[in-house]
Amino acid sequence: MTDKTQKLVLGVIDFLTASIGDGTVKEDDKESLEVAIQCIGEAFGVDPNDAQQRSRLSIKPATLSSIFEVYLKTQASRAASSSSKPAAGPSAADKAEAEKLKQSGNQHMTKKDYAQAIDAYTKAIALDPKNAVYYSNRAAAYSSTADHLSAVSDAEKAIEVDPAFVKAYHRLGCVSYCMRRDACSY
Known part of the structure; x- marks a missing residue:
């Protein structure tokens, strides 16, 4: 077994x-x-x-019920996004600039300059709001500053944008743990 x-x-x-x-x-x-x-x-x-x-x-700290709730939210999000009219996505130039901003955010995270990382990821999200990675990375930055509520919001948004993006679930789990234990490392 x-x-x-x-x-x-x-x-x-x-x-x-x-x-x-x-x-x-x-x-x-x-x-x-x-x-x-x-x-x-x-x-x-x-x-x-x-x-x-x-x-x-x-x-x-998860329970079967809390895991099932995440599943239900994911299914509801998936149903809502499949029934809505597809919006025009970002241009290729916007996507390229968003990727540069993400890389900048990643560099700031490495230096533990979380405020600058959050700013870079926020700008990337403004250019390409359908990229789950940007929300997930910003969730990590928020969590590193102990702004766990913002981190939860971003992790949930990443899951909403891409329910198959596993790292977003990891972020949500870590933030939930941090909120209970007030200690987390990425």
């Missing part, structure tokens, strides 16, 4: 256990659900009471 599968199973078990505790499940169904939790755990070799295994498999 892979850790990936067991992480998913632990997430399901945690969701079901929380549903028992928060009253989502009717009193008459709690015992059946507890049996199901035990059977699922045994079938996949996951013991939610084993602290060492829980530590290895936990996806915290």
Whole structure:
């Protein structure tokens, strides 16, 4: 059994256990659900009471519900963007200038000059607002200045622009972690 599968199973078990505790499940169904939790755990070799295994498999601070919420937002964004009329995109010159600004922002990030990096990425976004990389990079810069709310907004915008851009999900996860732990490094 892979850790990936067991992480998913632990997430399901945690969701079901929380549903028992928060009253989502009717009193008459709690015992059946507890049996199901035990059977699922045994079938996949996951013991939610084993602290060492829980530590290895936990996806915290994320939960299955929070991951599902991101999925739903992504689907809604994808549906909205596919049903809307395509807008004229930036010119080739604008795209080239935006790329130069991104490179400038990256250089500023390397020097830990986050304000200048944010400014460069903001200018790149103004020229090419459909490039998820620019939002994602600006999210990293905002997070580096501990402006986590702006970082969340940019990470979510990057996901909206390109739901397949994995780095944006990473940024969103890191920012969420930072907001809980107030410590993050890129």
